[in-house]
Amino acid sequence: MARRKKIYEGKAKILYEGPEPGTIVQYFKDDATAFNAEKRQVIEGKGVLNNRLSEFFMTGLNAIGVPTHFIKRLNMREQLVRAVEIIPLEIVVRNVAAGSLAKRLGMEEGADLPRPIVEYYYKDDKLGDPLVTEEHIAAFGWASQADMDDMVALALRVNDYLSGLMYGVGIKLVDFKIEVGRVYDGDFQRLIVADEISPDSCRLWDMETGKKLDKDVFRRDLGNLADAYTEVAQRLGVMPKQATQMGKPRLIN
Known part of the structure; x- marks a missing residue:
């Protein structure tokens, strides 16, 4: 073979x-x-x-x-x-204050956000995937304004779907990240969700107990x-x- x-x-x-x-x-x-x-x-x-x-x-x-x-x-x-063609960004949607957002803004972990917050991170392990703005993205040509609008729309639709799905089984979707790729049909380009969606890329908490069911279990030595x-x-x-x-x-x- x-x-x-x-x-x-x-x-x-x-x-x-x-x-x-x-x-x-x-x-x-x-x-x-x-x-x-x-x-x-x-x-x-x-x-x-x-x-x-x-x-x-x-x-x-x-x-x-x-x-x-x-x-x-x-x-x-x-x-x-x-x-x-992967766009070199991680798109993060946050529904609850946790992780780096809570640390950066001095918020209590677990505080509900007034609305979903969408953030961009530049994909570069050597730099630690830094937080970037739309100004950075446009200036360095990583994506156009139309691309950014489409990425936000995709991310929020994924958020709606995952939030409802998890709510139905007693899990709170705290935050998640997606990656987006370009596909071409002739001269026409469209953006689609790529990479993976799994507990590796989400924060998931039990709605009653707050028990963590995601990679924070590994990060914080909370169990298996x-x-x-x-x-x-x-x-x-x-x-x-x-x-x-x-x-x-x-x-x-």
Whole structure:
């Protein structure tokens, strides 16, 4: 069997050349990182959970007309996605004060924000993914004003979808980040949601207890990260509720 060509390896995923032009195979690793990869650990089963959860979220977004790069899941760790030109920004939507926002503005963590706040971060690990403004984005040519308007619209639609989905299973969507890519149909360009949506890229709190069900479990040494992600998957019906996280999780095909 021919060996696949690796395109890129990041902290949580490996990208391989897809079977057809314009496609990529996205492989989810078990690696967990925090603080710009200063803290690292391999957590067995994490990649499987993130693959299945990202599939679930992307499929739901596609179904309501929010375009994503997701095509189909290939196996427990891989999915086939559309190749896109990634805009070098992370778009963060915040519903509750937490993380760097709470620290920067001296806010109490957990305070509800008066409305969703959208922030941009420049994707550069060496710089620590700094917060940037629309002025920076326009000046350096990372995206046009029309692109920024489209990115905000996409991010807020994702926020509406995820917030409602999580509310239905007793989880508060505190914040999340997405990446956006350009696709071209001839001379026509459009923007679509890319990368992944998973507990790695969201803050998720139990609505009653405030228990964290996201990567803050790893960042703050609050318990077993795979158990937290398994609980999210169980609540959403991605895996059976009677299943326990023992080694590699057994998920519904």
